[in-house]
Amino acid sequence: MRISPLLPAMPVFLLLVSGQAWAHAMLDHAEPRVGNKVASPPREVTLTFTQKLEPAFSSVTVTGPSGQRVDAGKARVSGNQMSVPLKGAGAGTYHVNWHVLSVDTHTTDGSFTFQVGP
Ligand SMILES: [Cu+2]
Known part of the structure; x- marks a missing residue:
């Protein structure tokens, strides 16, 4: 584990000092x-980032149309990509955090x- 004691303060510090400059x-x-909008519920969500990720400290949750969690398992991180499998929950709006x-x-x-529906 590598956890910097400054880590929790970093986002605030960066916002104050440099905005998105770094x-x-x-x-x-x-x-x-x-x-x-996609026609049918996807089997997974894949996010691609501008930098490589630390798997142990990167996560994603997905909620379905009625606010229930639909992520089905731990997120997988590979390089700058993170994927999580979904259990299908029908049509509507899905929130990815x-x-x-x-x-x-x-x-x-x-x-x-993203939306699921016809
Ligand atoms: Cu950075």
Whole structure:
């Protein structure tokens, strides 16, 4: 385990000092695509980031149309990608919430939605 004592303060510090000027692991793209509509519930969600991730400190949760958790298992991290399997939950809006630690020791998080339906 490598946990910097400064880690919890880093995001605030970075916001105050530099905004987005430094490179962090930001979401580059996702499948299903951010804000898009897909015909049937996907088997998994894959997020691709702008930097490699630390697997032990990176996670993603997904909630389905009625707010229930639909992520089915631990997220898998490979390089700059993170995937999580889903259990199908029908049509509606799915919320994806991610929280990652990049190899440069900065944490970032964010969320997006995609739609399932005809
Ligand atoms: Cu960074």
